Amino acid sequence: MKSVRHDPEVQQALAAYRLASPRLPVAGSSGELLGRGTGSSLEFQEYREYLPGDDIRHVDWSAYARSDSLMVRLYREEISPRTEILLDASRSMTTGGDAKPRVARQLAAMFALLSARVGGRPSVVLLDDARPSRLLSLEALDNLAALPFSGTATLEELIADNVVPLKRQAVRIVVSDFLFPHDPDALVRRLSREAGALWLVQLLNEWEADPSPSEGRRLIDVETQGSVDLLLDRKTIAAYRERLGRVQEGLRRSCRAAHGRFVTLVADRGLPSLCRNDLTQAGLLVPAA
């Protein structure tokens, strides 16, 4: 079985991109990322009046001379954040051929490795039926290759059951198709709780993202085994698109409220294309140099 860590496309992405900084400062130990608190980094954040106990090294004497009041310089804290990559390992991630699970593995590995590069202490949380959810450390990333994507529980159920070990102040990257019935506000609220940052990556296959009209098909939900015979005519397709759009818009709106980011990826386009276009445009990745 091929190693995800040494996947050429992952390696290519690692060479070409780095993780973008979260919009809001996140907490964590001293590191390469800027925390949301003030610290001792060289990056100036703001002024405030001096309070007893402040480091007098940060008093801005020039400002005191101009304004006759003691002002201290506050500098952005530099942290080394925890990164949690929540990978949806349910059966729905296997639909549409092998592109969707393959890209899911690549994304999880890429985010973990990019995070590790900046000292982010990444871990991959496998969201399958295991309770509590299993964690893959950076060293165990290659186990992703054997991930069967056989879960039937939804992310919402797992979060509600508190089987997902979520760490405080962690940068939380969720890779899922989000094709399970859910309330976007509630889901995002739970995921963003005590998170340093929240990125939602919706991974769909080409047909899920853009189905085309065709004749009758028996649609079988791989997780619930529910089925229905449907004529996939233009009207039905349009209704599906509308509902999918509502889901995506709900997640996007909820993420915005939680200062998170939401992006939809089509797995069939391949990781290089997704990095170059979708992830970069969404502000999750930035070119390395």
Place this chain on the structure above:
Amino acid sequence: MSFANPWGLLGLMAVPAILILHLYYRRFPPLLIGGLHLWGVQTQVREAGRRRERLPITASLLLELLAAAVLSLVLAQPRWAESRRVEHVIVVLDNSASMQARPPGPKSFREETVEEIVRRFQRLPSGSVATLIVTGRRPELLTEPAVPLAKAQAALDGWNPQAVAHDFEPAWDLAAQLSESSGRIVFLTNHLPPKSAPTPKTMEIVSLGQALENTAITAARWTFDPKANKGRVFLRIANLGKNPTDVQVRGRHGEQELFLKTLSLQPGADALLETDVRGGLGELTVDTHSPGDGLEVDNHVTLIEPKVRTVTIAISLPADHAAVRPVQRALAGISETQFGSPGDAQLLIGESAKLPPSQTGLTWLGIGPIDGSEAARKQSKDLVGPYLLEKRHPLLDGVVLGGVVFGGVQPVAVAGKPLEATPLVSAGKQLLLSRLTGTQTAAYLLNLDFARSNLAESPDWPILVKNLVELCRDALPGLKRWNYRLNEEITFRPNAGDRGSDPLTLVFGSKTVPLARGSIVEIPPLQQAGIYEVREGDRSLGRFAVNFHDPVESNLSTLGPGVRDAVSEPPALSYRLDDPFSWLIAAGIAVILVALLADWFVLDRQARARRVLP
């Protein structure tokens, strides 16, 4: 609208079959997805058993239903008969020779009749059809039934009425049969039939005739005397008009005039014209001419010179036989006979005790007593009648045997063995004159003893002998006569040795009709006057003439115009033309093909989509 083949509508049973197939036997290919709720339907779990489901209205379903419906229509062959109604007119044409009569003016009755038919055809709806029947003893169709008007009109050009007087009922019956109660029948003639005639109730009768003067040759005969080498022509000329007239009679051989005479005839009178002609002419033509003559066909006669048919007779009776003198006396008065030896004779007269050999072409008369012994003579009977005569036999034509005593009658047996014979004259169970059977010879046995009979003194004796000679003459090869009337039965006897492989034919002008070979060749009644020739291959076996002699048909004084409408209209005056609407069928087949192709395209696209879709 109607359907030529309503059974084709059974094809519509394919419609529910297609619906059932699409409702219960559809095979939607499975597609594994996530997020079934996004498809806006209540999810359901497959369970065993049938479920009522909404019929999917697919393009494939619609195309298959369209193909089934159109196929059913094509099979049923729809007819829009209302727009294609046509009339079928059945025209019965009087085929009598009098239709050739020509009144003063440029047109004959036949030509006026043709014009009347054309006028009627022009008034018929487009697409109408006609059937032309000509009257006669056996009515015939000028064309096949129900032909287009143009074809019927063209067939009228070949209509040449020349028949003698005949009944029209067979033609009317045929017309009524062909009309099938839906066609209009029109009978075109030159005189209205009597109202008592059994005309079809749906038949309209139109007469275009008018009374005309006419003179005609109503009989013609040519006899020949070989001894004098001279012929004699007998003609009967009749004035069938209502005014006195002078008739010029001209006889000619080719262009050589043989005689020319003028007869004055009162209305309704006829005259017999006899004239001698020299022998060896072979053929002569007689023409008559009179002013105002209406009919041409009865003004001409062509006659063939009769051939001599001599019968060779041999008498093998002993000189002291009582029948010798009566036989010789009777034969003396019969012409065209000669005496010969028994081996060459065609008629052999001898003792009844000596039966003749079995020989085709030989006629034999045996005269009693059958047993000449004294004892047999004593046992023989004398009969005075009554006698039972087979009148239909030509040998007894004109024979009555009144007052004749049959003396010396003996049992018909030779050496005690009864002879098989057919009785011609009998008294009780006693055969007096009989024809022997079981032999090819035409053998007659006269069971009497002339010494004890008065038959030789009765007038029946020469008649009987004459009949016997003529029977023998009729058995001679060749034609019996050479001049006939129309519709007369004609027989021809080939030579016994004529058994060649060449076919027998009857030649008339440019027409050749095959004849069935037999011991007697029967020539069917002939409808056209003229010279006919019997041939075997290229060899001529005989020529004869057929002439129009019919005083009834030549009488044009009873002709007259008139119209007699049909007593009742047919239930339907028109019938539906079976127009195949080939363009509609072609269009239907095209629709079927397009629908099937489109269905195939749709199904193929689905199949490809299944291969592409997850």
